[in-house]
Amino acid sequence: MKKLFYILFILGCLTSVFGQKKATLKQGNKFYEKKEYVKAAEIYEQLKPTKDILQKLGDSYYNNFQMTNAVRAYGQLFFSYKDSLDKETFFRYANALKGIDDYNKGDAIMSEYLGFEQNTPKFMKNITRNSAxxxxxxxxxxxxTNGDxxxxxxxxxVVFASLRNADGGEYGWNDRPFLDLFSATVNNEGQLTNVEPFPEEINSKKHESNAVFTEDLKTMYFSRTGERVQIGNERIATVKLYKAEFVDGKWTNVTMLPFSSxxxxxxxxxLSKDGKxxxxxxxxxxxxxxxxxxxxxxxxxxxxxxxxxxxxxxxTIHREQFPFIADDGSLYFAxxxxxxxxxxxxFMAIKLNxxxxxxxxxxxxxxxxxxxDFxxxxxxxxxxxxxxxxRTGDDNLYTVALEENKLLFAVEGVVRDKNSLQLLPGTTVKLYNEAGELLEEVIVGKDGDFTFNTEPNKKYKVMAFxxxxxxxxxxxxxxxxxxVYINLEMKIESYSDVEKNIKKDIEGSLFIELENIYFDLDKSNxxxxxxxxxxGLIALLKKYPYMExxxxxxxxxxxxxxxxxRLSNRRAASALEYLVEKGIDRKRLRSIGYGETKPLIICPKNDCTxxxxxxxxRCTFRILK
Known part of the structure; x- marks a missing residue:
């Protein structure tokens, strides 16, 4: 009996082994091209992690909001191939990192993508404090997990889209049911109750979502996916807008809007409030x-x-979606x-005209x-x-109650180069109170602007560094x-634009051009x-107290x-100590000895006069900041 059991067990294992198909790149790419990202990721996980596979694996997870897995794939991709990646991958990797709350690394990657420094926690804190x-x-x-x-x-x-219709087949993108439209009431606790699907005239075997109604509730506009068609090298199903009319107690006259395609x-x-x-x-x-x-x-x-x-x-060059027009005409969107x-x-934008x-x-x-969030x-x-x-891993609906933000006092401004008037993203702006105490600092974004929360009837100072x-x-x-908007257009000047004796070398570093300091042979005094x-250097440093x-x-x-x-180190230190004795803060100074490695005059066979x-x-003086 035992012998028979072992024979059956081995046969079962062999059947399992021979019954499995080995994953291939062709299979994975086929699923990926059809936007069946769950199946594509399953295949790519079994293959050798080349650049192309890691890219598509990360994208497959990213497109299905599986940010932990996307970070793992993108992280391996960046470790091996960072220098050859396109910019869009930087953008996705940064957002995947932010999706798992790794803002330090996410901001570092996003800063590389944008070309200037990002600090999301500070930006969001500042925005939140100053929101109405x-x-x-x-x-x-x-x-x-309803996918509402x-x-x-x-x-x-209310009407919403949901994956609740488990009998509607599965969508290859995420291997979950197709979306249908549902109506519901909202109870006093903000919960959905009496949930009912729309009739089959509206809910088809495709996706339906995002319905909106005229004020008399007799006309409805909604989204529905079409059939897959060949566009270039891809077969895709685009989303289209439809209109339906409520006649004699039922939805009818379902027609596609003419600008769908x-x-x-x-x-x-x-819809706007007036329905126009x-x-x-x-x-x-x-x-x-x-x-x-x-x-x-x-x-x-x-x-x-x-x-x-x-x-x-x-x-912008990325996604703007899910518009809503409020009663006053303001636009809310994601x-x-x-x-x-x-x-x-x-985001919210006030309508101007x-x-x-x-x-x-x-x-x-x-x-x-x-x-x-959308x-x-x-x-x-x-x-x-x-x-x-x-934010929990699946789409969910939330009730929202607006509460007045008591921290409404703010100051805003922009930072520009005084001569070129160009915006200067990456500039640090600091807010001080009347006593000179630092209250807050921000690094301005690509628009060069900044906002600080303040209190009424107080004096402040803003500085840009x-x-x-x-x-x-x-x-x-x-x-x-x-x-209130206080127009603080901070115009700052480069040292080299102001001082004639501050020059740039071929590497872009700034040097203070002074008469050479000479030392006696073998001396450092x-x-x-x-x-x-x-x-003369002391006068310059006192004129610009933040220069280092x-x-x-x-x-x-x-x-x-x-x-x-060793001698050059003593000479540099001697010059530094002279400056300190004359009242210059030691923290603003750094000394370094170069020895004979950077001569001004190179003599043949070291036969100098x-x-x-x-x-x-000699001594040289390079500006650090």
């Missing part, structure tokens, strides 16, 4: 980034104007292109996380609303009027002539290399 509102959140469903998102108002109910997606509809304009997100021709926000006019005869891009104030907490953040919006404002960290809708009358987030620039400062008083030169310098000492080529190195040896015995 903070947001109290409650998850709307106890089941965190895309919520909208529907009279005294097989070649690009049109999604996330939003329809906003949406699209990657149609003319987009600035991967998805932009557009608007069309709804004409009285039932036709539509040509779609208009909202322009670069709203749209973006991962404007500076934020990581991945999609929610019929076509223009003001600069978008991040809504702060009480609503925005390191993952995707699809905020608000009722200004009640101060309540709803939004979507995948940048290496090789003269710090600029401005003082101001706050009023009792709340948040400061001679009277040298003291006069150093006194390196004192470099050099010898002639006589004696041994080691002896000359006494005058040439004396020229090589």
């Amino acid at each position: 509102f903070t947001y109290k959140l409650v998850m709307m469903s106890k089941n965190k 998102f895309g919520i909208s108002f529907y009279g005294d109910k 097989d070649e690009y997606s049109v999604e996330h509809p939003a 304009q329809l906003y949406f997100a699209s990657d149609m021709k003319g987009t600035i980034g991967s998805f932009d926000i557009f608007v069309v006019d709804l004409n009285e005869d039932g036709t539509y104007s040509q779609p208009r891009n909202l322009g670069e104030t709203i749209n 973006s991962d292109g404007h500076q934020g907490n990581g991945n999609l953040d929610i 019929d076509i223009d919006f003001d600069k978008p404002q991040n809504l702060g960290e009480t609503i925005n996380s390191g993952m995707d 699809n905020l809708i608000l009722d200004y009358k009640t101060g309540k609303g709803y939004f979507s987030s995948n 940048r290496d090789f620039y003269i710090p600029a400062e401005a003082s101001f008083d706050t009023s009792v009027k709340g948040k 400061i001679k009277p002539q040298a003291a006069q030169v150093l006194d 310098i390196e004192i470099g000492a050099h010898t002639d080529a006589r004696a041994s290399n080691l002896y000359n190195l 006494e005058k040439e040896h004396a020229i090589n015995r």
Whole structure:
């Protein structure tokens, strides 16, 4: 009996082994090209981690919000192939790191992508302190894996998209059910109740999501995916906008809007309060980034104007999606292109006129996380609303209650080069109180602007610091009027633009050009002539109290290399001590001896004249910051 058991066990193992198909790159790429990212990742995990496989593995996880796995794949990719990667991979890796709350490394990668320093925690703290509102959140469903998102108002109910329809087949992108639309009521605890699917006239065998309704609830606009078609080398199913009408108690006359297409997606509809304009997100021709926000006019005869891009104030080179138009015309939307907490953040832009919006404002960290936060809708009358987030790993809906932010007193400004007037991202700006105590500091972003929270009826000073620039400062008083824009345009000047004796060398370093300090042979003491030169340096350092310098000492080529190195160190230290004795803070000075390694005059066979040896015995002064 035992023998028979072992035979069956071995046969079973052999059947299992021979029944398995070896994973191949061709299989993985086939799934990847079809955007079936779960299956693609399973294949790539079994293959040798080449550059292409690691890239696609990281992208597969990133596209399904599996940020821990995306960080692992991208991390290995960066370790082996960083210098040959495209910029978009830097952007994705940075956001994946922020998605797991690793802001130190995420900001470092994003800084490389942008070309200037990022500090997300400081930025978000500052934004949150200066937002008009903070947001109290409650998850709307106890089941965190329903995949609920895309919520909208529907009279005294809400409508949202969800994966709850388990009988609707699976979508290859994430191996989960297709999305359908559901209606529900919201109870006093902010929970979804009486959840019901829309009828089959609306919910098809494809994805439906993001419905929006006219005020009389008789017209509905919503998103639906189409059939896969061949676009270039890919077979893709784009998202399209549809219109439906409520006639005799049921939804009918379902028609596709004329600006939808097989070649690009049109999604996330939003209606203006008067019902005359329809906003949406699209990657149609003319987009600035991967998805932009557009608007069309709804004409009285039932036709539509040509779609208009909202322009670069709203749209970036990345994603802008999920628009919502509030009662006052303000635009709420999600973006991962404007500076934020990581991945999609929610922004608000005030409407200036019929076509223009003001600069978008991040809504702060009480609503925005390191993952995707999007699809905020608000009722200004009640101060309540709803939004979507995948901060727990799956899409979920949250109720939102607006609470007035009591920290409204603020000062704002920008930093520019005084001569070129160019913005200076990466500049450090510090806020001091009347007693000179440092309260806060920020590193300005790509727009060169800064914002500080302050208190009413107090005096402050703002200073801007940048290496090789003269710090600029401005003082101001706050009023009792709340948040006001004090135009602190900090214009700072480079030392080399101001002082004729400060020069740039061929490597871009700044040097103070002074008369050479000469030393006697084998000596390190400061001679009277040298003291006069150093006194001029002292005057410059007192004029610019934030300047820091390196004192470099050099010898002639006589004696041994080691002896000359030690002698030059003593000479540099001697010059440093002279400056300290004259009142210069030691922390602003650094001394270094170069020995005979950097002569001004190179003599054949080291056969210098006494005058040439004396020229090589000198001190140089390099500006460190």
